[in-house]
Amino acid sequence: MADILLEGRNLTMLYPVRRGLFQGLIGMVRAVDNVSFSIERGKTLSLVGESGAGKTTTAKSVLLLERATSGSVYFEGKDIYQYNKDQLKREYRPRVQAVQQNPWSSMNPRMRVKDIVAEPLVVNAKQSKKENYDRVVELLDQVGLKAEHAEHFPHEFSGGQRQRIAVARALALNPSLVVLDEPVSALDVSIRAQIMNLLKDLQEAHNLSYLVIAHNLATVRYMSHGVAIMYLGQIVEYGDTEDLFENPLHPYTNALISASDLKLPEDRDQNEKEIILSGEMPSPLNPPTGCRFHTRCPEARPECSKIEPEMVTVGKHQVKCHKFV
Amino acid sequence: MIRFILVRFLQTVLALLGVITLVFLLVRLSGDPALMMMTSGSMEEDLVRIRQQLGLDKPQIVQYGIYLKGLVTGNLGESFRNNRPVAELISEALPNSLRLAVSSFIASMIIALLLGVLAATKRDTIFDNGVKMLAVLGQAMPDFWVGIMVILIFSVHWQIFPASGTDSPKHYVLPVAVLTFYILPGIMRIIRSSMLDVLDSEYIKLARIKGVPEKLVIWKHALRNALIAPLTTAGLILAGLIAGVVVIEYVFTMPGLGSLSLEGMALRDFPVVQGVVLVLSSAVLVINFLVEVLYAVIDPQIRYQYT
Amino acid sequence: MSKIVLEVEGLRTSFFTRKGIVKAVDGVSFFVREKETLGIVGESGCGKTVTGMSIMRLLPEPGGKIVGGRITLNGTSLLELSKREMRNIRGCMVSMILQDPMTSLNPVYTIGDQIAESVRMHQNLADEKMITNEVVSSLRLLQIPSPETLLKNYPFQLSGGMRQRVVGAIAMCCKPSLLIADEPTTALDATIQAQYIALFKDIQAKTDVAIIFITHDFGVIADMCHRVAVMYAGKIVESASTSEIFKKPQHPYTRALINSVPRLDRKDDRLYSIEGQPPSLMHLPPGCRFCERCSDSLEICSKEEPPEKNIGNNHTVSCWRVQ
């Protein structure tokens, strides 16, 4: 039995949409719709999808930046949505930290690196200044920075270095899970590999779990053990990374893979044509009936527009498509 | 669009009510109006009588109601000084002030547009620096002093223009010029900087990529977007204009709303002062409302948000 | 061989700022043929966008100036034209697509107005109806569904992908012979990006247009470009056909860049990573600009700039290691 650290069960997040000066309610957006996933200890799960797929919203529900409308998050088997404020502060928040996408905005420009990295300690752990400082130096060393960097301000660093600082801050409280929201996409191509390698090293060293939010499939394949492909608020395919990329089932996954692989036209097989989806992702305010992907699906059948497919297990992973029911 | 106007209109009415209340409170806060009317020979019973006359013996909330009722029926009370209805005094003074304000506003708007846009397109040239200098000077020199200096030069020394009065268009030349110079810098700076922002935008780049001539890029593509920012600060500009009118009327002894209120102040004639302040602040709110409607016309996004 | 549309020789562009002179582009040469797509790839700040803006002669004023080189488009030397002549060429013979579709359309004019403006300016069409026809046909070329209804829409009513198509229609409406696309797909989602690239391949097949595709994404290069020029700190360090670049990269920077991108078609255990940062364009090192980050630099690398060598097949490299 796998050692499951965190589990999202049937998470649904609705947002009211108001318009006009009277702020009249004109509908509900289903940003996340009945999403379930689990993360094993020391492993990485990636949520993949295009903008509007609901991956960031899902992460927010894990970080408790927003609460899910229904469903729950289980951490080490306990439902954290039942926790009171105090329990959350003691037992959950310190153990789930995050690294954000944009290293230029994720740090208070008025604070020194030592204060930025130490802030989680100041807020959560009652320690002396000296203890905090020693911890900061230790953390900076772990992410490949020097002790003297502690006295500098964020603007003195490059994007890659800033992202290292962000990682150091996320590790300050010895968390079990770190949510990585597009951790490399704001960085220059030649810097990305440094950070991805660092994250992998740290995972091994500290037995960390990662929840990665990403839109780049190649990054995901390199970083993660499990993948959930999201489309319009739902997970459409979910499973072991290798298995999923070797044997993608859902038409949307196939299209995504086709759109993001690095292949010269001359190297493609005769029968391996690029899949180009038509149209754009519909508005989550008015999602299509039946399978949400049917409006763009190259393999849509009549029942797809009427009945929503169930999640079914095929081989080592799960897929939500009528083809496999 | 109609909904937008309706909602903004309601908000304006609410704001108006707020201002009316504020004026009411300020008058009560600043002292007993009855005491202000007392002359040295008055008796204790005069005080009581005046209090009754003004309704000051009633509870505050009732006084507020009476005050509101008066406003709705257009009754702004009577002047202490000559017992004439305040509404009448105001309607006599209003045209002079309007002439001064409107002509200065139009003049400064035209100059500000021209100079602001040109300065933005010729960024960091001698022209731009000259315009900046003009703006800095206009903002630093107090308008009343500029007025006095202008009188010193043009009326006392050269005797080209009269120093006071409103009898002929000639009388308006100096006041309008000084007021224009006073409100110009603010408008010009806003137009210049918002024009600079727009000129840096991607869609201006695209217009140039299309091969649009520079003149059209500026006056067609950029200006309409650049005008949105000055509109959002219309309130500030208006406040400056009104303050300017009050001061300039006093400097050039013109019988307008400003002079009326200042005389009222000097003689502690509180119904007159209260009336003028109410009229001016309601004018501010109404104009603000009209500006917002204009704003919606320029920016299609706002128009569509409320349909 | 089809004819050369654009030739750039020794282009040098600098920015004169208060803090000093930034040599954004420092001696860059390349050419593009009809029906061909040239990819210019590099990291942010390597000068790829400035190269594009230099060809358009639309460098930010004041400060941005071309200080050397020649740009020849269809036999005309662009740097010798008057402002008016250049304006007639812009949007007509050469056009450009900018990166961010959300901000590159004027928010206060309708889509129809914005395309028609281009048509009106560059084509002698007397009749409004003919102009509308041109506008609609350019929207069709970009495969925009129901173009007639779109004409009256404002930009904010469209999605990002749709806006980028409209920008494409503006660029293509006067049938340019050269199109410069500056990261046109970076702001788009993966599946929309694939649509856009397929669309441009289709347009190129229909119109013979030469395309310069500026990007940092090797995936896009592989899909779209015939030839590639790799830029680093204001210089082209390597240029060759796309398959040569991917299969036989010669410059250590190109190699490192390609190896540091994770691949979807295989499982990597560890990515190759380039340490350090690109040099400041205000204080460039005397020798090879990549020297400091290079894993196998020679002694000469830090002293003298490597010359450009042609190693056959139009494959050029600037590196002391390559003989």
Next chain:
Amino acid sequence: MEYLRDINEAKIEKRMELRRKFSRLMLIIPVVILALLILSAIFAPLLAPYSPTEIAMTERLQPPSFLKGGSPKHFLGTDSLGRDVFSRIIYGARISLSFSLIVIFITGTVGTILGIISGYFGGRLDSFIMRFTDVALSIPAILIAIILAVGLGPSFKTIVIASSILGWSGYARVIRGEAMRLREVDFVAQARIIGSSRMRIMIKHIFPNVINPLIIIATMMVGLMIIIEATLSYLGAGIPPPNPSWGAMVNDGRNYLETAWWISFFPGFCIGLVVLSCNYLGDWIRDKLDPRLRRL
């Protein structure tokens, strides 16, 4: 015309160096003027040759010492009551400076608190505060001062209250915009992830990041406040005679323009010079701290 220009880089570098030097030099003048202002405000009794309020009818309407027929005893001449204009200007600096500092302190504090609360919490509270602010912004302080002067009579206190009642709105609007922007910035979300309380976020993360705009507005307000004080005193709503406010002094000379122009001229000139210096320094500080706020 050729677009390609032959450019001598060394020459341009040299010209830019000269420009940098020139702008540093230009900074000295306003700094000196403001230093003089502050010094005369503090050491007025030591610096002024005469009492600012003592009436000497025998000395009335004396021209400045440097004019023909001027009295050598009075550098800037005397007014209609024989008071020394120079001494009155020195004492006037006290009023100008203390007024603007007091009002800026009050309005800055109120405006910042309201702005942070409004911007950080957003929603209905925000729209309420902001509507209020918009109205406050468009009502000129002069009107409030006139009303108050009717009741309280013209005084220092009257104009301080009149300028403060609505004066917070300028700060509130800008600070609210900044707070709103900061609320969406990632480091605030990060602070929440770490477990910081709202109070800690507002104090530790929002406030330090609105200090720059706050300083910028406050410095720009110094000049404006000096003008407001002068204007109100000029109109008779402010500092009552015989106290030496610059604005009131300009008014004193109103009836003597033909014979004794210096009574009005010098105080007004002083206001212009001081405000010019304040604004110049304000612009400089703004460009140094946050060029984004050019529009204020």
